[in-house]
Amino acid sequence: MEYGFDFAYVFKYVPKLLSTLDLTLLIVAGAIATGLIIGLLVALPRLYHVPVLKQLSMVYVSFFRGTPVLIQLFLFYYGLPEILKLVYIDVTRVPVLYFVIFTLGLNAGAFISETIRAAVTAVNRGQVEAAYAVGMTGYQAFTRIILPQALAIAVPVFSNLVIAMLKETSLAFTLGVMEMTGKAQSLGALSQHFLETYISLAIIYLIISLLLERVLLLAERRLQRHMRREQEKRSWFGLRRVPPLNRLTRELNLEKKEVPSYEA
Amino acid sequence: MIKLRGIRKSFGRQEVLQGIDLTVEKGEVVAILGPSGSGKTTLLRCINYLEKPSDGTIHISDFTLDCKHAGKKEVHALRQRSAMVFQQYNLFNHKTALENVIEGLIVVKKVSKDEARKRGIQLLEKVGLGAKLDAYPSQLSGGQQQRVGIARALALEPEVILFDEPTSALDPELVGEVLAVIRRIAKEGITMIIVTHEMAFAQDVANHVVFMDGGVIVEEGPPAELFSNPKEERTKQFLKRYTPEFSYSI
DSSP: OOOOHHHHHHHHHHHHHHHHHHHHHHHHHHHHHHHHHHHHHHHHHHHTTTTTTTHHHHHHHHHHHHHHOOOOOOHIIHHHHHHHHHHHHHTTTTTTTHHHHHHHHHHHHOOOHHHHHHHHHSHHHHHHHHHHHHHHHHIIIIIIHHHHHHHHHHHHHHHHHHHHHHHGGGOOOOOOOOSSHHHHHHHHHHHSOOOHHHHHHHHHHHHHHHHHHHHHHHHHHHHHHGGSSSSOOOOGOOOOOOOEEEEEEEEHHHHHHHHHSSOO | EEEEEEEEETTEEEEEEEEEEEEEEEEOOOEOOOOSSHHHHHHHHHHHSSOOSSEEEEEEEEEEEGGGGOOOHHHHHHHTTTEEEEEOOOTTTSSSSHHHHHHHHHSSSOOOHHHHHHHHHHHHHHTTGGGGGTOOOSSOOOOHHHHHHHHHHHHHHEEEEESSTTTSSSSSSHHHHHHHHHHHHHHHHOOOOEEEHHHHHHHHHOSSEEEEETEEEEEOHHHHHHHHHHOOOHHHHHHHHHHHTTTOOO
């Protein structure tokens, strides 16, 4: 069969692929939401040095950071039902989509927990002391003072994770989920115009990534508004990119200066 | 009234507080002086349990805490009775000046938001920052930040305000504005304990001066007496270093 590259297919396939975009975005949202909850829960024992739980969370993080996502998907999709069978729970009828979201969520959780841990550690020790001195409980100090500042520090890294997750959803097709990549596979197989399909697929991923990047940048600027030297200046759609790096490094230096300042 | 009895604290093997007894009357301004490493900051931090003393009792007005068996609840209750002004200001970085001042009122004292805002604005006016209510700490100078810190402490209406070298991180030009604010509130009869290296300020504002060295109180008394007529050799030696005008005779 003769194959001729036809650019028209690229445009033709874009809307067809977009019809499955909702599924892709659902996986991203579901996995990131799961990841956030798990990430926070897993970070806490390490931050507060809870015995046993701390070791467990370290094992969890090592596993999910140290094995390929594809393998994790296979392990959970084929392995989890077998294990649950032992305790008489039947999950064989649970849709694949849930397995995908759950596994990707666990994967994201590992990275998010590390991000949170690093960010919380980066918040100046003096902030907790001030919170205690004001009379707050440990819980109040964490939720009202530490966490918001840690989130501001963590957003840039978090943005990376979200965009990486968008692309990792493409692995779901290996389990037969008809998200964008899955759809592209079948379109390509039908028409034999694989290259065109993949070009339109790449274009869509790229555009979605760029959009996500913008949205996350807005979130970043909102969360980090206290780090800016001057008062808010409005700019078009938040596109004025001011790297918060100066401010961050300066704060880190400050921290270094502060820690040993209490004479013993 | 604040009474500290037999406060001890060790970092590892080194005992930095070796049984401190200190009484502060209501409305009194106490300045704690001493060289670096004398334990004065540690002592101050023990009063609100940012450092956990290994032994001793802390008594603030109606509340007594025995450091040997103090649980979370007791520590929490103790901290509600004091406020602290830090050397590095330690303002909440993600909150504006006003939010910094009212945070404790809303979260800890459960004052309504409107009421808290009113109080917060009054206090910031009082420290001369009525125009900076919505500024974030990163947008304020060191002196301004420290004045917000003082307003934050005042807002809680504590039994005592603990000042931990409040001007040490400021450049000389900004020290004055902060000292002025402290002096003003001292006149209002608020009990204060101030760890400081500003000798002239201590002499001027304090009713009672404590000189510490090596984890013990070497000497204490009214400023007029301690500065002009110190009894202990160590105090004389220390004050000589800090009041060079007396030592320049050739």
